[in-house]
Amino acid sequence: MASKDLIFNLADLDFDAPIGNVDDICKVNPQRHEMLQLTAIVGEDMQRNACAAYKDISQDEFWVRGHMPGMPLMPGVVMLEAAAQLCSYFTQKHDLLGADMVGFGGVDEVRFRDPVLPGDRLVLMCELTRIRRGRMIVARFQGVVRDGLAVEGIIKGIPIPISALKETLAARSNA
Numbered sequence: 001m002a003s004k005d006l007i008f009n010l011a012d013l014d015f016d017a018p019i020g021n022v023d024d025i026c027k028v029n030p031q032r033h034e035m036l037q038l039t040a041i042v043g044e045d046m047q048r049n050a051c052a053a054y055k056d057i058s059q060d061e062f063w064v065r066g067h068m069p070g071m072p073l074m075p076g077v078v079m080l081e082a083a084a085q086l087c088s089y090f091t092q093k094h095d096l097l098g099a100d101m102v103g104f105g106g107v108d109e110v111r112f113r114d115p116v117l118p119g120d121r122l123v124l125m126c127e128l129t130r131i132r133r134g135r136m137i138v139a140r141f142q143g144v145v146r147d148g149l150a151v152e153g154i155i156k157g158i159p160i161p162i163s164a165l166k167e168t169l170a171a172r173s174n175a
Helices: 022-028 076-093 161-175
Strands: 038-043 050-056 099-111 121-130 136-145 148-161
Touching: 022 038, 022 076, 022 148, 050 076, 076 121, 076 136, 076 148, 121 148
Parallel strands: none
Antiparallel strands: 038 050, 050 121, 099 148, 121 136, 136 148
16 A cells, blocks of 8 residues: 555654553543553644544453454454544644534544554544534544454544533433
8 A cells, every 4th residue: 555545654653652641631522441542642633624543452452352252353343443433533623623522423424444453553533524514424434453454444523512411411310
């Protein structure tokens, strides 16, 4: 795969000196425990609204035991979740959407091209191609593993009204 096709040239990313760690990610993104799908942030390009990160895939991932026994493959939906978390991180860190939280709005043109296995490092990249403050972000994303493109597509993020959700949850717990 030619590096010109990638959002970032992998050789330009310093995996030994991340610009954001799990604590930094958790200051911006709400996911925790087994749903946290980013290990570190390794690149940002504000001119292009682009960001790069990675997820180190371990034998302890919640999906290893059941997807699939004897041949664990990272589920495609988990790859999409990792890409969504990267887009959310960049959007929220730089307050591009003007929302309390960015939610998953949809995906288009998604292709899975190479399996992701325990022991792999999945390098994720996103580039926001459309920003409608208060409405939606659209980003193209890529995931690279073992020097090959594993997943790519378009992801959409929408504002999530946290206060309204909390009110609904509180009402349900009081019922």
